[in-house]
């Protein structure tokens with residue numbers, strides 16, 4: 033059990049910056065997910081925490097103790113690798129018990145703990161098998177077993193389910209979460225899959241191009257994205273971005289989108305530049321008749337996709353093409369003229385110069401409080 | 405015929421192709437075997453049979469070649485030989501029939517021992533050094549790694565004869581000429597380049613996660629290398645060892661220039677056998693036959709690894 037604290041952590045490979053001055057703290061017992069596209073520096077960050085890579089600068093604290101320059105073997109951290117790192121020349125039992133045998137524990141204890149972990153992961157019937165013939169799911173269980181068996185201070189997992197097929201991944205996600213519930217160890221879980229992140233995390237850390245953009249619980253990351261990248265990366269389909277008129281004073285509560293004033297949460301900070309970007313999620317747009325009073329934007333339906341209980345309507349407007357998630361009771365056809373209304377308190381305004389979200393009532397007020 | 409079968413025939417060779425390919429392989433094997441069979445047969449011939457034309461396939465086998473190989477003999481008059489006590493060994497019988505008596509053992513056995521020590525010694529060193537160096541190049545950020553690797557390989561680009569003179573002079577100064585240590589060092593130096601290159605390929609193929617996992621679990625890097633990397637590199641190490649041994653075992657140019665007595669290996673020694681008392685082809689053939697045995701045994705022992713090793717890590721995990 034441990035708290036992991038990252039201070040100004042920086043890693044450069046020659047000219048290339050893989051991780052840029054990151055700061056965050058992972059609480060004891062937390063299931064912390066690092067999310068970002070491939071190549072954004074997730075693995076590098078994890079490897080630095082594990083002690084497999086030395087940071088260029090910055091500090092790593094484990095339970096308040098500076099371990100930046102300590103070897104991986106002295107940090108008491110377990111690591112599950114992206115590709116299964118099972119030893120092909122050992123069977124399942126030998127693989128799981130490896131960390132215990134390294135510590136030269138008494139044979140009986142090794143045996144007992146190995147079997148305990150194998151039962152927990154439901155692979156006790158495979159203990160004497162060579163790892164070569166195992167299914168990918170079982171292999172990943174063995175890899176997890178290897179990590180758990182040591183009762184390390186923290187578990188680091190680098191896309192542990194990446195190699196599994198979708199159906200199985202969902203199952204393992206659930207199992208992992210249950211497992212975490214039972215052991216309660218600090219877990220840092222890396223993935224590029226936002227659905228995995230949203231469903232498992234206590235908190236998500238979103239990264240892009242080496243930078244930590246936001247660290248927050250899943251709901252907050254979804255509803256109050258800190259940057260335009262976070263907004264676009266999380267949610268499927270992605271948030272709609274509409275060009276809007278800038279030069280906004282603090283306290284403004286509406287914004288001009290292609291000539292129409294759209295009401296929005298009251299801004300707490302201003303925007304100097306001439307342009308702004310309005311972000312709105314597909315489910316926060318309502319489709320109405322073209323003459324509706326409360327529908328500031330009008331457009332023509334470009335396409336409709338049915339998705340079970342919902343449908344995804346694509347609408348071409350003056351402000352660009354928007355995706356709208358509508359109930360499947362709505363009857364619209366291609367080419368139909370419709371009016372679009374936005375849920376006022378859900379809108380986010382971004383500064384296109386910095387891509388940062390402007391602070392508003394959204395952050396301080398009702399929307400946040402309602403979802404804790 | 406179903407379409408699946410038709411599609412299959414594209415990948416699997418047709419019976420005729422297969423038979424032709426098989427015939428070609430057998431033919432090639434026969435062609436490469438002929439010199440070996442020739443040498444083996446010659447070693448059991450009498451000197452007269454060995455030079456008869458056309459060559460005899462059926463002949464009276466004799467151990468004369470082997471006797472001559474292991475002994476030195478002096479010519480004596482029949483009267484002198486008649487007065488000797490009765491012969492106690494086959495070899496004595498044979499040599500007396502040629503009016504010779506055995507004077508003592510030949511240098512074949514000491515040379516053979518030299519070959520064993522120098523060949524296997526340099527192989528062990530080259531493979532050990534090569535494994536460590538290859539691991540370093542594969543896993544660590546070595547400054548100028550590419551240049552260094554090229555430099556290492558460049559030692560093999562010159563023909564040995566081009567560096568033989570400087571090495572000869574150097575060795576004379578260092579007191580290393582005609583010593584086993586000198587030859588072990590020399591062959592190690594030559595083989596290490598091959599070993600580094602071959603083994604780097606194999607070790608690159610071993611995911612570094614293996615030893616990283618072991619290190620996180622508490623191993624030092626050296627122990628992780630020993631317990632995790634080495635067991636997975638055995639195929640590469642075996643293949644490399646065979647290549648190194650074959651080179652060191654057969655090397656002629658350096659051996660002939662740098663050794664004359666103490667540390668002489670078989671390759672420069674075997675041709676000398678001819679000179680001792682006429683053209684003794686059976687003795688030369690016998691020396692060659694025995695010379696082939698260790699490498700044959702070594703290769704057969706490591707055959708399983710060799711077959712997989714030569715595909716250079718194409719078979720993974």
Ligand SMILES: Nc1ncnc2c1ncn2[C@@H]1O[C@H](COP(=O)(O)OP(=O)(O)O)[C@@H](O)[C@H]1O
Pocket residue numbers: 045048049050068069070071072073074075076077
């Ligand atoms: N040892 C290395 N040398 C040079 N560049 C590296 C090294 N390791 C990672 N990188 C680069 O750093 C970036 C981040 O890599 P990584 O942390 O593996 O990303 P992620 O795990 O998020 O996909 C990538 O662009 C990668 O090419």
Ligand SMILES: [Mg+2]
Pocket residue numbers: 071074075076114190
């Ligand atoms: Mg990665």
